[in-house]
Amino acid sequence: MKGSIISGKAGKRKRESIRLWAVALWLTLWQLLSIKIGQEILLVSPASVAFRLTELVGKGDFWRSILFSFERILLGFTLALSLGILFASLSSFCRPVREFLQPAVLVMKSTPVASFTILCLIWIPSRNLSVFISFVMVFPVIYTNVLEGILSTDPQLLEMAEIFRLSLSRRIRYIYLSQVMPYFRSACTISIGMCWKSGIAAEVIGMPKGSIGEKLYQAKIYLNTPDLFAWTMVIIVVSRVFEQVFLYGMQKLLEKLERM
């Protein structure tokens, strides 16, 4: 649908898509560099990574590891999304809430993943570490962006809503949603990649059994470079697929809401 509330002003400009020739060129450069170095342990070739990936996908343990990490990172992301929206809404009309949360959000934004991970290992079991870490990384992004979106809502539209005596649900659906959506969308795009990066980093430090992070760590200690690259590829693909599916689902949901 053309007039989607999600598209906003950014909808006018098409997103730059990744060109196949550029990917092929990068892969060729990588292959040439790998041949030049001549030591797979230092720089594995893309062919070896592809071969290793085909070996891994046939194993049940590969899929179990993806599922293990995925469900925890997804849980952390969902919690951050829900609470980020909730607290941003509260903060938008209740200044004390905003002032109370400000230091916490600042700490979350500025603290390195490693510090949080090590600290959290004391409090929570390592298998749930990625839930907490992805939450901590995503929450401030969602909270800040949604709050900014709400606060920058055109006051003339709010005045119009006042005159027409629009109910709160209509104000949210027609005014706030259309104003906040561009902010929310960009926050989601940034934070999906971020929650994967931080979640896996936390797993590498905490090494919960059966996670992608554990596999990466093992690849590192055994100097198994093909595995390291193969798992990295998996993280990139899963993160990207998740991002695309999530944003597509969100767009459809909003279009449906708009037609209601």
Place this chain on the structure above:
Amino acid sequence: MDIRVEKLCKAYGEQQIFQDYGAVFPEGKVSCITGSSGRGKTTLLRLLMGLEQPDGGTILGLEGARFSAVFQEDRLCENLSPLSNLRMVCRKRPARQQLIEQLEKVALAGCEEKPVRELSGGMKRRVSILRALLAEFDVLFLDEPFKGLDAETYGKVTDYVREQIKGRTAILVSHDPRDMERLGGVEFRL
């Protein structure tokens, strides 16, 4: 009930806009507030709508009344379609076809699904006018409602508005004497 404005006072800093202003805007008729720029036409409208508070005086006859308005600016949700902008103010969910028929009456056929930001200034104005007419109201406020309309649509839209507000209370602010003639209103010169 008539709208009675008595001893209205309003100032912005040193600038006195109204000093003991009084007027009676009759019920069921179109009242046209005219006057040169800076005389407080829009301010009076905002005071009547309750968007601003007077420094003194009283406004009677608007207690509990439902308002609708065409503002000086379009005040549309730019990312939404004209249909969504219209649905927003309709108390009961209108049928899609019903809204499309209304859009056709103000020469907006075929634009129903486009985001408002892609419409021209004149088209946005017509959506804004239609939105005001589709809302349930006791008093309609129109602040320069026909600005930006070309000669062809001006006639069509003013005819449509006149027909829709017949027998209803409307307060129009305009620079253009044609607006008052087209809507057949009583003039209040500031």
